[in-house]
Amino acid sequence: MKKVWAFDLGASNGRLMLSTFDGEKLHIEETHRFSNHPVFLTNHFYWDLLRIFQEMKVGIAKSIKSGHTDVASLAVDTWGVDFGLLSKSGELLSNPYSYRDNQTFRGMELVLEKTTKQDWFRRSGVEPSPINTICQLLAIQERQPELLEKAESLLLTPNLVSYLFSGVKANEYTISTTTSLFNVEKQDWDKELMELYPLPTNLMAPVVKPRTILGPTVGAINKELNMNPVQVIASAGHDTACALAALPIKQENAAFMSCGTWILVGVQVKEPVVSEEAFEWGFTNEGTMDGEYRLLKNSMGLWLIQQCKQIWEREGRAITYAEEAELVQGAKPFQSFIDPDKKEFLNPENMPQQIQSYCDRTGQTIPETKGAILRTILESLALKYRWVMERLEHLTNKPIEVINMGGGGIQNEWLCQFTANATQRTVVAGPIEVSSIGNAIGQFMALGEIKDLQEARQIVEHSFTTKIYEPQSQSEWEAAYERFVKYI
Numbered sequence: 282m283k284k285v286w287a288f289d290l291g292a293s294n295g296r297l298m299l300s301t302f303d304g305e306k307l308h309i310e311e312t313h314r315f316s317n318h319p320v321f322l323t324n325h326f327y328w329d330l331l332r333i334f335q336e337m338k339v340g341i342a343k344s345i346k347s348g349h350t351d352v353a354s355l356a357v358d359t360w361g362v363d364f365g366l367l368s369k370s371g372e373l374l375s376n377p378y379s380y381r382d383n384q385t386f387r388g389m390e391l392v393l394e395k396t397t398k399q400d401w402f403r404r405s406g407v408e409p410s411p412i413n414t415i416c417q418l419l420a421i422q423e424r425q426p427e428l429l430e431k432a433e434s435l436l437l438t439p440n441l442v443s444y445l446f447s448g449v450k451a452n453e454y455t456i457s458t459t460t461s462l463f464n465v466e467k468q469d470w471d472k473e474l475m476e477l478y479p480l481p482t483n484l485m486a487p488v489v490k491p492r493t494i495l496g497p498t499v500g501a502i503n504k505e506l507n508m509n510p511v512q513v514i515a516s517a518g519h520d521t522a523c524a525l526a527a528l529p530i531k532q533e534n535a536a537f538m539s540c541g542t543w544i545l546v547g548v549q550v551k552e553p554v555v556s557e558e559a560f561e562w563g564f565t566n567e568g569t570m571d572g573e574y575r576l577l578k579n580s581m582g583l584w585l586i587q588q589c590k591q592i593w594e595r596e597g598r599a600i601t602y603a604e605e606a607e608l609v610q611g612a613k614p615f616q617s618f619i620d621p622d623k624k625e626f627l628n629p630e631n632m633p634q635q636i637q638s639y640c641d642r643t644g645q646t647i648p649e650t651k652g653a654i655l656r657t658i659l660e661s662l663a664l665k666y667r668w669v670m671e672r673l674e675h676l677t678n679k680p681i682e683v684i685n686m687g688g689g690g691i692q693n694e695w696l697c698q699f700t701a702n703a704t705q706r707t708v709v710a711g712p713i714e715v716s717s718i719g720n721a722i723g724q725f726m727a728l729g730e731i732k733d734l735q736e737a738r739q740i741v742e743h744s745f746t747t748k749i750y751e752p753q754s755q756s757e758w759e760a761a762y763e764r765f766v767k768y769i
Contacts (some may be wrong), residue, residue: 283730286344286355286511287720288337288442289520290317291689292542293587295333297340298714299349300721302730306744307721309714312347313340319379326379328363328438334445341506350509353728355446355498356516357439358523358720360543361459361567362414365441366432367450374431377438380412381628384424388416391423395477399560404474406465406553406566407458408579414460418480435484439518446502447513449495450486455568456518457488465553465566491517491570492727516723517570521545521577523719526570526734527712528685529742535683536670537575538700539715540690542584544662546669547577554676562672563622570723571734576676578669581621583690585658588632593651600651602692608652609659609695615761617645617657620769621665643768663699664758664765670704684708687715691748701750702758711747718745 287298287309296314300307315336319326344352366374378384389411392401398409407413414437422429436444437456444450457463457470462485464471472482489495497510517523524539539545553566553574566574586605593599600608617640619626629635633654640647640657648654670681684706691697691710701708712718718741725731731740752758 283725283728284349284352285721285724285728286341286352287717287724288340288355288357289523289714289717289720290333290357290359290438290442291520292360293317295336296717297337297344298717298721299344299352300718302725305740307718307740308744309717309721311714312344319381325384326382327376328379330365330373330376330441334442337442338502338506341508345506345508352511354494354512354514354724356514356720356724357442358516358518358520358716359438359442359456361456361519362412362417363438364414364417364435365438366428367434367436367444368431369433371448374428377441378417380417382417384420385411385416387423388418388420391419391478392416396474401461402560403555404464404466404471405461406555406574407461408563408565409461410579415462419478422478422480429481429484432481432484434486436486437518440486440515443495443513443515446498447495448499449513451489451493451495451515452486453493453515453518454488454491454572455522455570458566458568459519463488465555489515490572491515491522491568492723494727514724514727516720516727519567520716521575522568522570523717523723524687524715525549525575525719526722526737527715527719527741528687529709529711529738529745529747530685532683534679534681535685536673536681538666538684538686540582540686540688540696542582542587544580544582544666544690545575545577546580546666546673547575548673548677548681550574550576550677556676558672559676564672564676570719576673580665580669581626581662583693583696585621585626585632585636585662586655588629589636589651589654589658592631592633598651605655606695608650609655612650612652612656614656615660615757615764616653617648618664618765618768619657619661621658621661659693659695659699660703660761661765662696663703664762665769666700667703667705667762668766668769670706681706686710687712689713697748697750698753701752702754703762705752705755705758707752708750709747710750712741712745
């Protein structure tokens with residue numbers, strides 16, 4: 282029986298999952314979980330990489346103490362776009378910035394001084410956005426030129442952590458496609474684009490295919506944790522690529538939703554879709570574990586609720602998950618809508634007030650209670666996902682029959698049911714730890730234990746439970762959608 286460690290690092294928490302495969306079923310066991318939030322320091326948001334890595338080592342130590350001394354490999358998946366810079370001697374030059382840092386808006390201005398959004402999208406397949414890696418780089422180049430002068434290598438977040446374990450510098454394909462610096466035609470770093478600004482073209486560590494075995498853990502780690510060497514694998518660096526690999530998709534015309542702080546909605550395509558309509562509607566193309574593309578929309582997810590609950594907790598009015606569900610049920614439906622993907626909801630100081638201000642400005646009923654605010658968020662999210670589904674069908678010229686949802690967000694049953702209602706499609710929800718499972722699948726494929734993704738999805742179906750949500754109250758949701766589209 283093979284065992285692997287799957288590190289799944291999200292924008293709100295990180296976890297180590299021990300995964301075992303007995304030849305027929307996958308099993309996962311949570312070994313360690315820890316919070317992970319950007320740290321505000323000197324007017325900027327950073328990721329606390331030192332703490333993240335220490336927590337990862339704590340997780341390994343826990344697993345070893347539990348008797349798992351025979352683990353074959355480890356891999357890391359994370360959110361996209363962020364990175365660390367290494368010096369010539371291989372030292373980390375500074376804590377990585379978070380994509381929520383305000384410098385990215387200046388970076389986008391700098392990008393657009395020498396190219397258009399249309400050309401940006403055509404070259405990379407990625408929706409032009411301040412969060413993209415290129416924006417961070419240009420902001421750093423303007424504000425901290427000495428940092429780039431000292432840097433020899435840029436490693437994206439999962440690959441940066443893999444480097445700390447293995448000493449190998451490489452950027453995995455799926456995470457590389459999130460940067461706006463990867464050229465979809467050349468299938469490599471866009472050196473012509475980098476020369477335009479100019480950015481050092483030798484900065485980007487080479488791109489490797491998903492499931493590449495990088496090498497064993499370094500001696501210092503083995504000694505510190507009293508562990509046997511394990512292989513470090515670049516499974517699929519992007520958490521959504523992992524999630525897609527693990528969803529038990531049966532229908533060819535199925536959409537996927539990876540649900541968490543963000544919710545990514547899309548379909549798998551063989552080639553990137555870089556049409557004018559795809560650009561106008563804000564779609565993006567990112568890599569899959571089998572080398573194809575995810576045509577998707579980066580949509581706001583449970584971030585909105587997380588931020589509301591954080592404000593209420595700060596005010597001494599915290600609510601539990603059970604109370605949240607009761608409040609939603611007790612609130613009157615379809616009173617107010619927001620466009621959850623508006624920039625004003627990206628990182629406001631006070632999310633409840635921001636939602637109320639939007640509703641006031643657009644001439645709607647202002648949600649005053651917690652329940653009204655929560656229901657406004659959830660209904661608006663679900664209706665926006667219908668908007669995305671309709672455009673995915675148009676771009677691919679294929680009907681979407683089923684939606685496969687996975688990730689921690691599916692524990693919010695209102696979100697799942699509202700999505701089925703709004704889109705008028707069957708929703709198959711599960712598994713919850715879908716990114717960790719996909720991470721493990723990539724490792725087992727690299728180790729030769731699983732043949733391909735088709736076999737992997739069959740194994741997932743037999744190993745984990747799912748829940749079906751059928752559309753309800755279709756006429757009411759249809760009328761709500763007609764109102765909703767006026768606000769977006």
